[in-house]
Amino acid sequence: MSRVVVVGAGMAGLRAAEQLRASGWSDEILVLGQEPHAPYNRPPLSKEALSGMGAEDPQTWADKLAFRQRPSVADVEWRLGTEVVGADLGARRVTCADGTEVGYDGLVIASGIRSRRLSIDGPAGGRFTLRTLADAVALQPALRPGARVVVVGGGFIGCEVAATATAMGCRVTVVEPLSGCLQRGLGDLVGGLVQSYLSGYGIRMLTGRTVRDLHPVPGRPDRVGSVVLDDDTVLPADVVVEAVGSTPNVEWLADNGLDLTDGVLCDERLRAVGRSDVVAVGDVARFVNPRFDEVARRVEHWCIPTDTARFAAGSLVRALHDLPDDRPRFAPMSSFWSDQLELRIQSFGAPGLADEVTVVDGSPDPCALTDGLIAHYRRGGRLVGVVLVNVPANRHREQRELVSASCPG
Amino acid sequence: MRVIVDRALCDDHGQCEIAAPNVFRIGVDGKLEYDERPDPSERDAIEEAADACPLQAILVQE
Numbered sequence: 001m002s003r004v005v006v007v008g009a010g011m012a013g014l015r016a017a018e019q020l021r022a023s024g025w026s027d028e029i030l031v032l033g034q035e036p037h038a039p040y041n042r043p044p045l046s047k048e049a050l051s052g053m054g055a056e057d058p059q060t061w062a063d064k065l066a067f068r069q070r071p072s073v074a075d076v077e078w079r080l081g082t083e084v085v086g087a088d089l090g091a092r093r094v095t096c097a098d099g100t101e102v103g104y105d106g107l108v109i110a111s112g113i114r115s116r117r118l119s120i121d122g123p124a125g126g127r128f129t130l131r132t133l134a135d136a137v138a139l140q141p142a143l144r145p146g147a148r149v150v151v152v153g154g155g156f157i158g159c160e161v162a163a164t165a166t167a168m169g170c171r172v173t174v175v176e177p178l179s180g181c182l183q184r185g186l187g188d189l190v191g192g193l194v195q196s197y198l199s200g201y202g203i204r205m206l207t208g209r210t211v212r213d214l215h216p217v218p219g220r221p222d223r224v225g226s227v228v229l230d231d232d233t234v235l236p237a238d239v240v241v242e243a244v245g246s247t248p249n250v251e252w253l254a255d256n257g258l259d260l261t262d263g264v265l266c267d268e269r270l271r272a273v274g275r276s277d278v279v280a281v282g283d284v285a286r287f288v289n290p291r292f293d294e295v296a297r298r299v300e301h302w303c304i305p306t307d308t309a310r311f312a313a314g315s316l317v318r319a320l321h322d323l324p325d326d327r328p329r330f331a332p333m334s335s336f337w338s339d340q341l342e343l344r345i346q347s348f349g350a351p352g353l354a355d356e357v358t359v360v361d362g363s364p365d366p367c368a369l370t371d372g373l374i375a376h377y378r379r380g381g382r383l384v385g386v387v388l389v390n391v392p393a394n395r396h397r398e399q400r401e402l403v404s405a406s407c408p409g
Numbered sequence: 410m411r412v413i414v415d416r417a418l419c420d421d422h423g424q425c426e427i428a429a430p431n432v433f434r435i436g437v438d439g440k441l442e443y444d445e446r447p448d449p450s451e452r453d454a455i456e457e458a459a460d461a462c463p464l465q466a467i468l469v470q471e
Contacts, residue, residue, distance in 0.1 A: 015460065022456075041465060068465060070456075306460045337422065337463065346422070392439030393423030400427060 008110030009033020012282025019313035145169030154181030331409030351385030
């Protein structure tokens, strides 16, 4: 019996197992996952799960957030709580932290990303990140009404945590090194509107500022008490949330000749460049999307694990069965959403690539944002993305089609 | 094949309509309508819709 090993038991690992079955792989599938939980849905961790988690134990939430699994993966073997620390792709085997070696015929890299931390020493207590269920379980009790929360990083995770913590009664400050929040994802104009909207709820936005130091509570050297910014501003803090981006989990793949610069560089079949028996899926995969350009990028949107798994499983099964692969190139129409207080932000395409943003519906006024706004994102005159704020879903398809038509892939 | 949407979970994201427009429709009021007993030829599209639902509210029964 042949075996496919999937390293990573997040959404990408689950979707890979399901899609291997859907692609006709009937032999063994073994999934190795570092976290102790079955694959679960992460977006609620910065939203309703964070605010609602208090009363219930972590396992109840793990059960609530767990993905429903297709019947086709009932015979897949899961080894959870198992960290993979090495791989020898020539010998076709991976090594687990306990020294166990596991051989494979085909390998799926689904090892994802981890939260980056501030590279600042100082007290460890009171500092949090948010990516895993364990992170949310640790953070939730600290978000008491009246708690002074400093969120470092004004991207999507940072702004969502800020919004949720505000709704929970915390006093929140966001520190963002760029000149505005959400700039990378939404651009200056729409990012600025959302930032102003959040400010209206009392969230203090300190942009163009970085953290220089973390000072302890007097008499408690292990507990953070204040955040010092580069302009000497001192922010008293009971809680510091570090939302400063992510690092791909690729160390275990070192010394195999792969390009591991910012994730695993993939070819147009999502195979790790140079290997026909190894594919990469989800946040860790760096690939070209010919809809937009020929630059390989990692894409940390929720739809990507599913999209990449569907395509990559087909590549791997064809390679393992010596079948030709005449499918069109992988060209996903990415989308993302973000919920912040009463805002539902929805995007299609790649607004982050744009050099020009136009509001085509609604008013560019933060007070009118809840009434709905549609912005079009162009690069060199070509529509590459749309962002919809509080626009009913019956208009989403039409807006997505506009991007699809101008970026056919 | 039967399609069940958990209305308590559904949050009207509309991803299902994009994946399987013959089965799921977002009405003019922005609310979901769908075909509970779709044609079997829609299976792949429906599974794609179930995968794409941010709330994971779509259940496909045999």
